Amino acid sequence: MIDLRGVHKSFGPNQVLRGVDLHVPKGQSMVIIGGSGTGKSVLLKCVLGLVTPDAGTITVDGTDVTRSDRDAFLARFGMLFQGAALFDSLPVWQNVAFRLLRGSLKRPKGQARAIAIDKLQRVGLGPEVADRFPAELSGGMQKRVGLARAIATDPEIIFFDEPTTGLDPIMAGVINDLIREIVVDMGATTMTITHDMTSVRSIADQVAMLHGGQIRWVGAKDAVFDSADPYVTQFVNGLADGPIETLR
Amino acid sequence: MIGFLASVGATTLALLAGLGRLMIFAASSLAAIVRPPFYGREVALALLNVGYLTLPVVGLTAVFTGAALALQIYAGGARFNAEAVVPQIVAIGMVRELGPVLVGLMIAARVTSSVAAEVATMKVTEQIDALVTLSTDPLRYLVAPRVLAGLVSGPVLVAVADALGIFGGFLVGTQALDFNPTTYLRNTVDFLTLPDVTSSLVKGVAFGGIATLMGCYFGLNAGRGAQGVGAATKSSVVAAAVLILAANFALTAVFFTA
Numbered sequence: 265m266i267d268l269r270g271v272h273k274s275f276g277p278n279q280v281l282r283g284v285d286l287h288v289p290k291g292q293s294m295v296i297i298g299g300s301g302t303g304k305s306v307l308l309k310c311v312l313g314l315v316t317p318d319a320g321t322i323t324v325d326g327t328d329v330t331r332s333d334r335d336a337f338l339a340r341f342g343m344l345f346q347g348a349a350l351f352d353s354l355p356v357w358q359n360v361a362f363r364l365l366r367g368s369l370k371r372p373k374g375q376a377r378a379i380a381i382d383k384l385q386r387v388g389l390g391p392e393v394a395d396r397f398p399a400e401l402s403g404g405m406q407k408r409v410g411l412a413r414a415i416a417t418d419p420e421i422i423f424f425d426e427p428t429t430g431l432d433p434i435m436a437g438v439i440n441d442l443i444r445e446i447v448v449d450m451g452a453t454t455m456t457i458t459h460d461m462t463s464v465r466s467i468a469d470q471v472a473m474l475h476g477g478q479i480r481w482v483g484a485k486d487a488v489f490d491s492a493d494p495y496v497t498q499f500v501n502g503l504a505d506g507p508i509e510t511l512r
Numbered sequence: 513m514i515g516f517l518a519s520v521g522a523t524t525l526a527l528l529a530g531l532g533r534l535m536i537f538a539a540s541s542l543a544a545i546v547r548p549p550f551y552g553r554e555v556a557l558a559l560l561n562v563g564y565l566t567l568p569v570v571g572l573t574a575v576f577t578g579a580a581l582a583l584q585i586y587a588g589g590a591r592f593n594a595e596a597v598v599p600q601i602v603a604i605g606m607v608r609e610l611g612p613v614l615v616g617l618m619i620a621a622r623v624t625s626s627v628a629a630e631v632a633t634m635k636v637t638e639q640i641d642a643l644v645t646l647s648t649d650p651l652r653y654l655v656a657p658r659v660l661a662g663l664v665s666g667p668v669l670v671a672v673a674d675a676l677g678i679f680g681g682f683l684v685g686t687q688a689l690d691f692n693p694t695t696y697l698r699n700t701v702d703f704l705t706l707p708d709v710t711s712s713l714v715k716g717v718a719f720g721g722i723a724t725l726m727g728c729y730f731g732l733n734a735g736r737g738a739q740g741v742g743a744a745t746k747s748s749v750v751a752a753a754v755l756i757l758a759a760n761f762a763l764t765a766v767f768f769t770a
């Protein structure tokens with residue numbers, strides 16, 4: 265479904281992606297792991313066209329993302345940003361229902377609000393937060409509102425950038441279950457970035473590790489925990505010693 | 513020597529490229545105003561912020577400037593027994609130059625800075641990226657409503673500034689300088705011509721457009737972090753003020769050189 269071939273991206277002298285090849289099959293949950301600053305968020309933004317790659321091709325269902333009709337293309341996607349990226353001029357429910365209040369998916373206000381409150385419920389937030397403003401919420405609550413916004417229109421493809429960072433372990437469990445449910449019950453294709461191995465265990469079908477600007481390793485979830493690759497082993501076990509350099 | 517020439521060349525090229533980008537941005541923003549989708553709520557909010565909430569500061573500056581102008585003209589005119597021209601010169605000075613320029617600089621200070629800071633903050637917190645992924649064009653949703661509000665509010669603010677500036681002169685003239693109120697007003701009205709007023713309002717449209725465009729442009733092109741927001745805000749106000757004064761000169765030249 266999503267195919268990346270030889271994707272390169274540099275910011276000035278900083279070569280972030282140096283030929284990323286990745287295939288995400290339809291209806292599967294792909295989890296991307298990798299060190300901080302290796303370009304995981306940039307990778308997702310390349311697929312969405314928010315960052316233009318310097319080289320390489322990205323296709324969704326065989327169509328090049330740069331050639332598709334932008335509106336129709338983006339309507340298939342949901343995205344949770346690493347920093348939640350809520351609109352602070354709008355109350356929470358209007359953030360969640362943003363797409364339902366304007367454009368091609370527009371519907372009556374009451375209905376949009378009902379959907380927003382339902383999605384908030386699914387991420388563990390009660391109706392009382394609906395009328396608050398994003399700045400009045402804690403970081404973890406903002407993240408969950410961002411998650412509710414990403415799934416509000418039940419898109420086919422959803423990207424989650426660190427969905428569980430900043431959440432307590434119980435809430436992280438709830439979110440992991442929700443993401444799994446979205447893949448299994450709704451048949452969505454997802455790419456999730458996470459540093460949380462519990463998340464990897466509960467939501468992944470496949471895992472890819474980004475290192476040195478390339479996909480270092482990709483395989484099924486179970487294989488990641490007893491991989492022979494020293495990079496993967498060091499990463500999933502959180503070891504200070506190994507081939508991945510740590511500056512100290 | 514070669515190095516010096518190269519750096520002059522590079523600076524010139526960068527300047528021209530920047531100007532080109534600005535022109536393209538202005539053209540696409542103006543196009544976005546007339547092409548759907550339209551965001552009514554955003555336009556209303558922008559009108560409130562750009563127009564209505566700017567009224568007090570514009571009004572106050574205009575009254576004081578008109579009053580000071582009357583005092584100066586009286587003092588200057590007294591040197592060759594021309595004290596009587598106060599109403600006429602205050603009217604011309606306010607309507608042709610000071611009203612539009614004051615409004616231009618006030619909205620550069622108040623509106624351009626707030627628009628730039630708001631849009632730049634949205635940019636650095638990924639809210640602009642989020643807008644795009646939610647199938648909403650930032651040019652239509654953020655830029656067009658603000659620029660439209662600038663184009664509409666500009667002439668209204670200038671009209672208010674003109675009127676209040678004349679009123680400031682009138683207050684000083686009648687309370688401190690012994691002018692007869694009726695004569696003062698009649699002289700003002702008789703002396704002003706239609707081109708005076710039209711040029712004033714046209715300048716208002718231009719300055720309102722420039723102020724909001726600069727805020728949006730520098731906001732959308734902000735660098736990363738809080739520093740990016742600060743730099744964008746500063747550059748936008750400087751660019752808006754300079755462009756407004758340059759445009760004022762150009763428009764004055766067009767309207768008043770026969």
Ligand SMILES: Nc1ncnc2c1ncn2[C@@H]1O[C@H](COP(=O)(O)OP(=O)(O)OP(=O)(O)O)[C@@H](O)[C@H]1O
Pocket residue numbers: 275278280299300301302303304305306307346
């Ligand atoms: N807009 C940008 N301009 C310049 N550099 C950027 C930009 N976006 C990202 N980078 C750089 O690209 C690199 C990768 O950033 P990215 O946000 O993708 O990291 P990440 O893998 O998501 O890390 P983390 O796990 O900490 O979120 C970083 O070195 C970052 O400084």
Ligand SMILES: [Mg+2]
Pocket residue numbers: 304305306346425
């Ligand atoms: Mg990231």
